[in-house]
Amino acid sequence: MKGMDFKGYVNASHNERTDSASTTRTWPMKSQHIATITPLRASIIVFDAVIASTPIMFIALALIAARLDGKVVSDYGHKLEQTLLLSPTIFPIMFAALMSRCFKHVGLFMAERGTTLGRLDQLAGCQSLFSAIERQMALRSWSVIGFLLTMVWFLSPLGGQSALRLLETETKAQRTVGTYQYLSPLASQDSFLMGASSINSGRSTFTSLFLTALLSSTKYQNTSMDLWGNVKMPLYSSITNSTSGEKQHVPSPSQANITYASLIGIPVIDVPTTGLSSYNIRARQWDVTCSSNKEMSWNATNFGNLTTTWKLNSTSTSCDNYPCELSLKSVDSSQNFTVAECGVSYGYYEAGISCDGSLCFASSMQKLDLISDGYTQAYDDFTRSNIRRGIMTSLPRVDNFGVADAGARGSTYMERWMIDPIDFIGARYDNVDLWKLSTADMAQRLTILFNTFFQSTYATTALGGSLPTNLTSLADASPFLTFNTTTAHVTNTSTLVYATRWKWFSTLLFASIVLQIAAYAGLVLKYMTLAPDIIGYASSLTLTNPYTPGPTGGTTLNGLERSKLLSDMPVRIGDVRPGDRVGVVAFARADLGLVAGLRRGRVYA
Known part of the structure; x- marks a missing residue:
C-alpha cells in the first residue's frame, strides 16, 4: 500500500475510459470552502426550485375542478378530465421524489447539528411507505415521529386516487x-x-x-x-x-x-x-249556458224552411250586453224538434x-x-x-x-x-x-x-x-x-354539468399542500446545510475508511461526486482479517489482496 499512487490510480482509470483530456476528473487535493455558490451550483438551485414547485400543478388542478362544479360540460372541462386521468401515475412519482428528498435533507440538516443515529437512519431510510414501516419495525422505534412519517406516505396513493375521482358529470336542472x-x-x-x-x-x-x-x-x-x-x-x-x-x-x-x-x-x-x-x-x-232543453212540435218551434237539420236563432237581432240570447232548434228522430234556450x-x-x-x-x-x-x-x-x-x-x-x-x-x-x-x-x-x-x-x-x-x-x-x-x-x-x-x-x-366530489377535492388539496410544504422545506434545508450530502451513498463508505485507502482531502465531496471519481474502484464486503481466528467484516478495496470472501462456518467479530 505504501507504493500506491491513489491520484495516479484515479486518473489512470479515468483515462482508460475517455480520450478527451478536457474531461479528466481529478481528486481535490487542495483545501476548499464548502457550499460555495458557483454558476453550476446556481443553475442547480434554479432547477431544484422548479422541481420543488411541481405540487402547485396538483393544487391548481384541484382548484380548477372546484370552479367547474355545477358548470355545463365543455371542451375545457373535457381536457381537464383527460389531465386528471394521468394523476394516479404522476402524483405518486412526484410524491416519492420530493418527499424522500425532504426526509433525506432533514436528516442531513439534523446530522450536521447533532442527532441520534437511530433518528438519522429513520429519516434517511424513509423513502417509501414500505421502507417507513420497515424502519419502524427494525429499529423498534414506535414514536410519534415514526408514526407521522408512515402516515405521510399514505398520502401518496390517496392523492393519486383522489385526483382520478375528483370530477364527475351528472344531470342537473338548469333554470x-x-x-x-x-x-x-x-x-x-x-x-x-x-x-x-x-x-x-x-x-x-x-x-x-x-x-x-x-x-x-x-x-x-x-x-x-x-x-x-x-x-x-x-x-x-x-x-x-x-x-x-x-x-x-x-x-x-x-x-x-x-x-x-x-x-x-x-x-x-x-x-x-x-x-x-x-x-x-x-x-x-x-x-x-242553457236554461231549458226540451222536445217541441213543428208548429211550436217556428223552425222555418228545412234548409238544415238544426239552427241557431236569437229572438232579437242585436245584443247590447252579455249573455246574448241563443235558441238551438234541431230535428229529432220523431220529426219533432229539440228546442234549447240558452245564452x-x-x-x-x-x-x-x-x-x-x-x-x-x-x-x-x-x-x-x-x-x-x-x-x-x-x-x-x-x-x-x-x-x-x-x-x-x-x-x-x-x-x-x-x-x-x-x-x-x-x-x-x-x-x-x-x-x-x-x-x-x-x-x-x-x-x-x-x-x-x-x-x-x-x-x-x-x-x-x-x-x-x-x-x-x-x-x-x-x-x-x-x-x-x-x-x-x-x-x-x-x-x-x-x-x-x-x-x-x-x-x-x-343538462350535463360537472360535479366536484368535495371529499376527494379535500384529500387531493391536503396531500398536495403537504407535498408542497415538504418540497420547499427540503429545498431550503438542502442549501442551508453546510455538510456535504453523503447519506445514503455507497461511496460514503470509503470516507476515512482504512480498508479503502485513498488520498487525503475530498471530504467536501458529496456522495455522487465521490462516486463519480471512484466509479472504477473495485470494492467488496468481506473478511479483512482472513488469517485470524475471528474474522472482521468490512467494506474494503478488492484489488489490494486485503479482503477475502465470507464463509458460513467462520466466526466474525
Missing part, C-alpha cells in the same frame, strides 16, 4: 328565463265571419279545419293539445263557479278529465322539445301553461277584464253583432252547405257529436234527439262547437306551426297575424 311567442287574441279581428263576402271566400278553409278538428275529437277532445300541437285552454266555467278574477287551479290531465273550451288550441312558438317550462298565455272564448257570453282569460318538453297543458286560469289589451268596446259591439251572427248562421251548415235536400241526409256531424262525442262518424241518415241531453251537457258541448268553429275562421295559417322566423312580418299579411310575447321559466333537466 333559465326564455321568451315565447303565442297567437294574439286580437288576431280574431281578421276572422272570415266579419261579413257575408268574407264568409263565402273563407268557407273552404274554415270548413276543412273545423271538420278536421271535429272528426279527430275522439282522440284529441280530452287532450291538452290539439292534433297540430297547439295548447288548448280549459273551459273556465268547468273549473270554477266563481266570477272573480282570482287564479283558479286546473288539475293535471293525468289526474282528472279536463273540459277544454275548444278542439283547437293556441299556437305557441319557440317551445323547446326538452326540459320543463312554464309561461302564461291569454285568449278569449265563448261560453254558452252566450264572451270572456277574456289568462292561463298558466306548464310544459314537459313540447307536451304542454294548462295548470291555472284567471278571468280578466274583457275590454283590455287592445280589445275595444267598439270591437266588442262588432263581435256581439256580426261575429256572433256569423257563427250562428254558418256553424249549423258547415257539412251540408249547398245541399239541395239537407234534411234527407239526417243530422249533421255537429248534432251527432253533441249527442255522442265518441260515436258520431259515418253516414247514418237519421236524426238524433238532442232534447235528451241535460242543460249542462247541452251548454258545454255547444260551447265547444262555438269556440272550435270560431277559431277555424282566423289565423288559419298559424295552426299548423309552419311560421317564418320574422313573425312581425305577418302583421301586414293576409290573414292578419299578430303574436304576443310571454316570459317563460325554463328548467332543463337533461
Whole structure:
C-alpha cells in the first residue's frame, strides 16, 4: 500500500475510459470552502426550485375542478378530465421524489447539528411507505415521529386516487328565463265571419279545419293539445263557479278529465322539445249556458224552411250586453224538434301553461277584464253583432252547405257529436234527439262547437306551426297575424354539468399542500446545510475508511461526486482479517489482496 499512487490510480482509470483530456476528473487535493455558490451550483438551485414547485400543478388542478362544479360540460372541462386521468401515475412519482428528498435533507440538516443515529437512519431510510414501516419495525422505534412519517406516505396513493375521482358529470336542472311567442287574441279581428263576402271566400278553409278538428275529437277532445300541437285552454266555467278574477287551479290531465273550451288550441312558438317550462298565455272564448232543453212540435218551434237539420236563432237581432240570447232548434228522430234556450257570453282569460318538453297543458286560469289589451268596446259591439251572427248562421251548415235536400241526409256531424262525442262518424241518415241531453251537457258541448268553429275562421295559417322566423312580418299579411310575447321559466333537466366530489377535492388539496410544504422545506434545508450530502451513498463508505485507502482531502465531496471519481474502484464486503481466528467484516478495496470472501462456518467479530 505504501507504493500506491491513489491520484495516479484515479486518473489512470479515468483515462482508460475517455480520450478527451478536457474531461479528466481529478481528486481535490487542495483545501476548499464548502457550499460555495458557483454558476453550476446556481443553475442547480434554479432547477431544484422548479422541481420543488411541481405540487402547485396538483393544487391548481384541484382548484380548477372546484370552479367547474355545477358548470355545463365543455371542451375545457373535457381536457381537464383527460389531465386528471394521468394523476394516479404522476402524483405518486412526484410524491416519492420530493418527499424522500425532504426526509433525506432533514436528516442531513439534523446530522450536521447533532442527532441520534437511530433518528438519522429513520429519516434517511424513509423513502417509501414500505421502507417507513420497515424502519419502524427494525429499529423498534414506535414514536410519534415514526408514526407521522408512515402516515405521510399514505398520502401518496390517496392523492393519486383522489385526483382520478375528483370530477364527475351528472344531470342537473338548469333554470333559465326564455321568451315565447303565442297567437294574439286580437288576431280574431281578421276572422272570415266579419261579413257575408268574407264568409263565402273563407268557407273552404274554415270548413276543412273545423271538420278536421271535429272528426279527430275522439282522440284529441280530452287532450291538452290539439292534433297540430297547439295548447288548448280549459273551459273556465268547468273549473270554477266563481266570477272573480282570482287564479283558479286546473288539475293535471293525468289526474282528472279536463273540459277544454275548444278542439283547437293556441299556437305557441319557440317551445323547446326538452326540459320543463312554464309561461302564461291569454285568449278569449265563448261560453254558452242553457236554461231549458226540451222536445217541441213543428208548429211550436217556428223552425222555418228545412234548409238544415238544426239552427241557431236569437229572438232579437242585436245584443247590447252579455249573455246574448241563443235558441238551438234541431230535428229529432220523431220529426219533432229539440228546442234549447240558452245564452252566450264572451270572456277574456289568462292561463298558466306548464310544459314537459313540447307536451304542454294548462295548470291555472284567471278571468280578466274583457275590454283590455287592445280589445275595444267598439270591437266588442262588432263581435256581439256580426261575429256572433256569423257563427250562428254558418256553424249549423258547415257539412251540408249547398245541399239541395239537407234534411234527407239526417243530422249533421255537429248534432251527432253533441249527442255522442265518441260515436258520431259515418253516414247514418237519421236524426238524433238532442232534447235528451241535460242543460249542462247541452251548454258545454255547444260551447265547444262555438269556440272550435270560431277559431277555424282566423289565423288559419298559424295552426299548423309552419311560421317564418320574422313573425312581425305577418302583421301586414293576409290573414292578419299578430303574436304576443310571454316570459317563460325554463328548467332543463337533461343538462350535463360537472360535479366536484368535495371529499376527494379535500384529500387531493391536503396531500398536495403537504407535498408542497415538504418540497420547499427540503429545498431550503438542502442549501442551508453546510455538510456535504453523503447519506445514503455507497461511496460514503470509503470516507476515512482504512480498508479503502485513498488520498487525503475530498471530504467536501458529496456522495455522487465521490462516486463519480471512484466509479472504477473495485470494492467488496468481506473478511479483512482472513488469517485470524475471528474474522472482521468490512467494506474494503478488492484489488489490494486485503479482503477475502465470507464463509458460513467462520466466526466474525
